[in-house]
Amino acid sequence: MTEFGLIEFAARLFADADRHGWEAIGDDCTVLPVGGGEVIALTTDMLVEGVHFLRDATAPQQLGRKALAVNLSDVAAMGLQPVATLLSVALPRGAEDGWARGFIEGYSELSHREGVALVGGDTTSSEHGIAINVVAIGRGAAGHVKRRSAAHTGDMIFVAGELGASALGLADILAGRTDTPYAAVHRNPEAQTAEGVWFGGRGEVHAMMDLSDGLASDLLHMLRASSCGAEIDVGTIPAVGGDVRAAVCGGEDYKLLLTAAPEAAVALSRDFRARFGRELYRVGRIIAGNPRIRWIERGAEIHPDWHGFMHF
């Protein structure tokens, strides 16, 4: 059974269970409406030594920041403010002291920078490798929640930053060039938390998610959830170093992908630039039809073999 097979198996077993107000699984976070017009949102990620990181190749401080950042990105992708996390750590002999301290230092450093509390967790020993589980908790107005399923035909599609730097950095690291600027981006991903909350407050923004597996893969998830298609103008993709393949297929950029009402697109881009001093990139539009991406280059559809990045 693959990762997705197991998730589907669990989903079938739980299909008839009372959800107590929690929304269905399938977005970056699961959302619970609470009192006062607010919601709580939760997301979780598990990182395993030898699969997600190599102990000798990654500084523990960096891994601490990265483990947190990817979860904060999921909260930001809902349009909500990350407020707290839970952290579970299993440590084999030899990692209990220096490694664990370094990890917690990095985790704490980014937590402070993002204003996120650590409100619970678990620590245990391990017979083999390190295992880490992070839960991030977001909070905000119910009306600010942005879902993958909310793209409308005619919406403009935007990405909130340049794409591909992390993939280029991974290529650098694998080639032994561990000190390039791209390698640093790969090791220190940043969640667009301020941007996510800002988009949450913009009613013209419809669907949103974060780009963790690459545009080719993640946009498809959004299209499936929204039952529509997309046209992407390849020439407008903000590809780092001009490498469109890295920008489209590369994972771990953690930039926000969103759609917005076409009549508000100009104002949204202008206000984003005024607020963040950077570009909001318009890369295409939502079209009616099957969940499929039409890649358009100089006005004509092309058929590249672009697929997303599989973590598993």
Next chain:
Amino acid sequence: MTEFGLIEFAARLFADADRHGWEAIGDDCTVLPVGGGEVIALTTDMLVEGVHFLRDATAPQQLGRKALAVNLSDVAAMGLQPVATLLSVALPRGAEDGWARGFIEGYSELSHREGVALVGGDTTSSEHGIAINVVAIGRGAAGHVKRRSAAHTGDMIFVAGELGASALGLADILAGRTDTPYAAVHRNPEAQTAEGVWFGGRGEVHAMMDLSDGLASDLLHMLRASSCGAEIDVGTIPAVGGDVRAAVCGGEDYKLLLTAAPEAAVALSRDFRARFGRELYRVGRIIAGNPRIRWIERGAEIHPDWHGFMHF
């Protein structure tokens, strides 16, 4: 650095962080007041193959139930209703299929019995052993939350069931007697969820927690949190099979430990019996002074070498 050393290190690093309304760590769950006079409570536990279980010695269905039960018990210990969980699983080659299915089946079975939704999670591969992280989420009235720190001098101390069966079961299993009734209790712990919610609604119940490490250890945590002492009448401890050491030092009973105003003790016991058809056992009282347990046998203090169970 030990388990507690790492937790203290993290607590120091986060001492100055904005908690966004979340209560301090130190109880069975961490609690967030939300709108409408309600709270959300969260708890998490990580289970690692070779440390918490042996793949060949534990049926995956049983482990699925147990991994959930211990977290539901933490929610019940706050006086709150468990409503949902998040489940992360890391699976090595060979465990992806049959083992994982069995685990999810057991987890789902108990989730349905307890009316708890699965609202998120993560699955990943693993190079070595299985690692599991469960998060349980409770919800309820803010006024129903029971904390470890709320014991008052003069309170009566109760346990909500017999103690020691899990420790006797573990001893049976280690001696090769794997099919005794106690062994079954050890493998299939039950969370007192209905009892916890019921105690939550009783204003005369002050402090509460669940017994995971044994009365000798857990009561001390309550006394430290409440800045008081306790006298336990050894003859009143509901020890399974008359084995007081197993009852006091044994872990994983998951019965509720609580204190209540002395004038309400009789009514509380009577109403508990009427509601659940079982005994609420009064085992002692809270006294002023240092956080220390005075074990009283036939009116005189004794000094047994009773210590709690260390999971780590």
